[in-house]
Amino acid sequence: MIPLLERGIHSLGGMFINLVTRPKLVNPQLLLPTQPTPDHIYYILESNRLSHTLLLKNLLRKQQRHIKEEQILFADSKGQAPLREALEVLVNAQNSSEKFNTLIIPVAIFHGRLPNREKSWLNLLYAETWHEAGPIGSFFQLLVNGRQTLVRIDKALDLKQLLQQEENDDSEATARKAARVLRTHFSITRQSIIGPDLSHRRTLINLVIKDPNVQQAIDQQAKERGTSRHRIERHCAHTLDKIAADFSPITTRILDPLLNWVWGRLYRKVRIANIERVQEIAKTHQLIYLPCHRSHMDYLLLSWVLYRHGLMIPHVAAGENLNIPVIGPILKRSGAIFMRRQFHGDPLYSCLYKTYLEQMTHRGHSLEYFIEGGRSRTGRLLAAKTGLLSMSVESYRDNPQKPVALIPVWVGYDRLVESKSYQEELSGGKKQQESISTVLATSKILGQKFGNTLLSFGEPLLLEAHIHPEHSSKEDVKLIAATVMRRINQAAEITQSSLLATCLLGGSPLQSVAELSDKSSRLLNLIKTLNPHLQLIPEGKPSDWINEAAKMQQVNQKINLIEIDQHQAQELCFYRNNIQHLLILPSMYLLLAHRLENGKTQSINRTIRMIYPFIQAELFLPWELTDLTGLLKQVREALIEQNLLEGEADKGWTTTANPLVNTLILTAEPILLRYYIVLRTLARYNEISAEDLIESSQNIAQHIHKEYGYSTPEYKDKRVLNSFIKQLHALEFLREENGRLSCNFDTSALFAQAKKILKPHMISLVDSKLGSKG
Numbered sequence: 001m002i003p004l005l006e007r008g009i010h011s012l013g014g015m016f017i018n019l020v021t022r023p024k025l026v027n028p029q030l031l032l033p034t035q036p037t038p039d040h041i042y043y044i045l046e047s048n049r050l051s052h053t054l055l056l057k058n059l060l061r062k063q064q065r066h067i068k069e070e071q072i073l074f075a076d077s078k079g080q081a082p083l084r085e086a087l088e089v090l091v092n093a094q095n096s097s098e099k100f101n102t103l104i105i106p107v108a109i110f111h112g113r114l115p116n117r118e119k120s121w122l123n124l125l126y127a128e129t130w131h132e133a134g135p136i137g138s139f140f141q142l143l144v145n146g147r148q149t150l151v152r153i154d155k156a157l158d159l160k161q162l163l164q165q166e167e168n169d170d171s172e173a174t175a176r177k178a179a180r181v182l183r184t185h186f187s188i189t190r191q192s193i194i195g196p197d198l199s200h201r202r203t204l205i206n207l208v209i210k211d212p213n214v215q216q217a218i219d220q221q222a223k224e225r226g227t228s229r230h231r232i233e234r235h236c237a238h239t240l241d242k243i244a245a246d247f248s249p250i251t252t253r254i255l256d257p258l259l260n261w262v263w264g265r266l267y268r269k270v271r272i273a274n275i276e277r278v279q280e281i282a283k284t285h286q287l288i289y290l291p292c293h294r295s296h297m298d299y300l301l302l303s304w305v306l307y308r309h310g311l312m313i314p315h316v317a318a319g320e321n322l323n324i325p326v327i328g329p330i331l332k333r334s335g336a337i338f339m340r341r342q343f344h345g346d347p348l349y350s351c352l353y354k355t356y357l358e359q360m361t362h363r364g365h366s367l368e369y370f371i372e373g374g375r376s377r378t379g380r381l382l383a384a385k386t387g388l389l390s391m392s393v394e395s396y397r398d399n400p401q402k403p404v405a406l407i408p409v410w411v412g413y414d415r416l417v418e419s420k421s422y423q424e425e426l427s428g429g430k431k432q433q434e435s436i437s438t439v440l441a442t443s444k445i446l447g448q449k450f451g452n453t454l455l456s457f458g459e460p461l462l463l464e465a466h467i468h469p470e471h472s473s474k475e476d477v478k479l480i481a482a483t484v485m486r487r488i489n490q491a492a493e494i495t496q497s498s499l500l501a502t503c504l505l506g507g508s509p510l511q512s513v514a515e516l517s518d519k520s521s522r523l524l525n526l527i528k529t530l531n532p533h534l535q536l537i538p539e540g541k542p543s544d545w546i547n548e549a550a551k552m553q554q555v556n557q558k559i560n561l562i563e564i565d566q567h568q569a570q571e572l573c574f575y576r577n578n579i580q581h582l583l584i585l586p587s588m589y590l591l592l593a594h595r596l597e598n599g600k601t602q603s604i605n606r607t608i609r610m611i612y613p614f615i616q617a618e619l620f621l622p623w624e625l626t627d628l629t630g631l632l633k634q635v636r637e638a639l640i641e642q643n644l645l646e647g648e649a650d651k652g653w654t655t656t657a658n659p660l661v662n663t664l665i666l667t668a669e670p671i672l673l674r675y676y677i678v679l680r681t682l683a684r685y686n687e688i689s690a691e692d693l694i695e696s697s698q699n700i701a702q703h704i705h706k707e708y709g710y711s712t713p714e715y716k717d718k719r720v721l722n723s724f725i726k727q728l729h730a731l732e733f734l735r736e737e738n739g740r741l742s743c744n745f746d747t748s749a750l751f752a753q754a755k756k757i758l759k760p761h762m763i764s765l766v767d768s769k770l771g772s773k774g
Contacts, residue, residue: 017054020146030153032063033103042104046186048074051142052109075183088175094159101160108152108189111145193310205240208355217351243338245315251333259304265446273456273535275309281405281460289314291409292488293370298411305455317369354391377422379577381620383723384481393477396463408458408484410491412578414451415552423570454536458491485620489581493536496545498579499523501572506663510563517542522660529638581619585635587668590655595757599652605632614675617727676754683747684770687740694721700769
């Protein structure tokens with residue numbers, strides 16, 4: 001009678017589960033292995049919860065698979081038969097026969113983790129947490145959030161393989177190991193999806209202050225300033241209160257539907273590439289996200305995307321300027337860790353921040369910071385600022401037990417919400433300070449459209465493979481930073497704005513729709529040929545892109561003609577620069593084939609080799625000089641295939657009449673001209689301060705580009721010039737003595753080659769401007 005009653009209850013329960021749940025399966029192909037017989041496949045759930053058991057049975061029943069009760073195990077059996085005992089029975093059975101292998105498949109179930117329908121307070125109240133609810137709470141969680149159920153199936157534990165790895169035949173020891181592996185698996189899975197179990201914030205602050213390194217820094221400051229330790233410790237607590245996040249899962253869940261609504265208002269679509277590699281590495285490593293920084297939307301979009309794909313929300317290092325009334329507390333509860341822009345001159349603050357990050361790391365939190373420091377106003381990657389990266393690397397070197405993966409992230413926009421303020425800054429305007437009024441002013445953007453936004457996750461960089469004990473920490477950080485920057489650019493995807501901007505800025509400011517469509521289509525085909533790994537390319541036809549650009553006021557459309565004014569040209573530079581690193585080598589190849597009298601393969605390759613170190617440093621290109629010969633062959637073949645280049649290796653190469661040729665030449669020429677201006681100024685004055693070098697280069701660049709059609713503020717931007725000068729210094733192309741810079745190599749060959757490549761009137765203008773100054 002009792003078994004019959006149980007079957008009836010289970011049958012009704014299964015019907016109820018079917019009614020209230022809409023499970024989304026992760027790795028559904030792992031649910032039904034094909035190798036062993038069904039009798040030797042077992043499933044393990046995180047806890048002995050009837051609803052989860054019934055849900056698993058329903059999923060298997062839909063696949064025509066029926067299992068016995070004893071084929072379902074539980075990592076937490078709630079005081080009943082321990083997992084180890086059940087596993088020991090299976091281990092003994094496996095030992096008794098070599099004819100089969102026993103598989104144990106982990107199945108993790110979460111209710112309320114999928115945020116698609118979180119629109120009410122009830123959804124938020126009964127969402128998934130670390131603390132298991134009681135029977136009533138579990139019932140309401142299922143009722144309220146059952147339609148947002150995530151079922152993650154992972155690779156099976158193979159008992160036969162496990163036994164082969166063990167050196168002895170101790171079934172009890174093998175069972176203990178299997179139990180430990182499975183429990184750890186569920187803990188890691190839960191942490192990777194909803195984040196680690198949070199300690200009390202005040203406890204964490206006290207732990208940071210009691211850290212031996214912090215105590216030593218407190219002693220040092222007390223001695224230097226003649227102040228009591230108690231007073232400095234109070235100051236530390238106050239400082240950490242400003243720094244420390246106050247992460248609230250409830251706040252995150254409340255913000256998710258709000259952000260979902262905002263993105264729906266602003267963007268046509270948020271497109272994502274390579275998220276699978278992050279989901280995989282999250283199983284084994286602590287993650288540190290390193291996105292490029294182009295907009296305040298970057299960190300909101302990234303956190304939202306991670307949350308929607310079942311990944312832990314990272315704690316984000318944010319500038320202290322965002323810790324403003326109302327907004328600051330919300331950001332803190334969303335995981336913001338506020339920081340000063342500069343740590344220099346305050347070793348105690350640096351020690352507090354570093355120790356806090358270490359505590360977060362040890363607790364398994366994901367972190368996020370912008371390796372460029374601030375937002376790029378030009379669309380190019382800025383030189384890496386390695387302060388926070390140094391802290392992460394040093395922390396890992398001190399405690400390498402926890403594996404760490406750096407995740408490069410490329411972010412692209414069809415149109416920036418800050419585009420107007422960026423152009424004002426590049427034109428000499430003052431940076432607008434964040435405040436409540438500026439935040440409220442942004443509500444105006446909700447009535448505008450900004451096209452698509454793209455997030456692409458680059459190849460993860462595992463610290464264990466990039467830490468060299470024989471190197472200093474500084475050397476490791478330098479190499480790791482360079483690799484991260486290159487991998488960000490390698491993850492780049494293509495926006496429609498970047499294609500249109502390249503074609504418009506590399507041609508007449510007035511073009512027909514047909515001409516612009518044709519060039520944009522040809523440009524996309526070239527990029528796809530050279531980068532077959534691309535996943536996110538613009539959807540629709542080029543004419544659709546042009547219509548959208550006109551609606552976003554990026555271009556002016558008059559019937560069948562497209563025109564851009566000076567302000568639009570300035571804005572479009574940003575989007576062109578997003579993909580400039582993908583086009584620089586084919587653009588240079590065409591420029592040299594067009595300008596060099598002897599356009600043979602050897603001459604072109606030799607000239608590119610001479611210029612390549614400068615371009616590689618500025619645009620973070622991934623190829624070394626030793627890769628260039630093979631790479632340039634691929635570039636040449638792609639240009640021939642796309643009808644941009646013609647000729648023969650022994651007779652020389654020439655450009656075709658393809659309208660895209662001139663566009664690409666005009667993409668490369670301004671960069672080379674800027675190099676010539678800076679190096680020519682350096683050579684002219686022999687010794688010059690960095691400030692004078694930048695000012696002189698700015699004046700010449702402004703004059704040339706105003707006269708010859710490249711009048712864009714980003715071109716003479718002080719940060720771009722300063723970054724190039726720093727790169728020259730890092731590559732030892734210049735030396736510095738007593739605050740004055742001078743060339744560290746013979747420039748005559750480079751200048752002679754420049755005269756063959758750049759237009760004569762531009763060379764003459766630069767030389768005359770420099771010659772007229774004493």
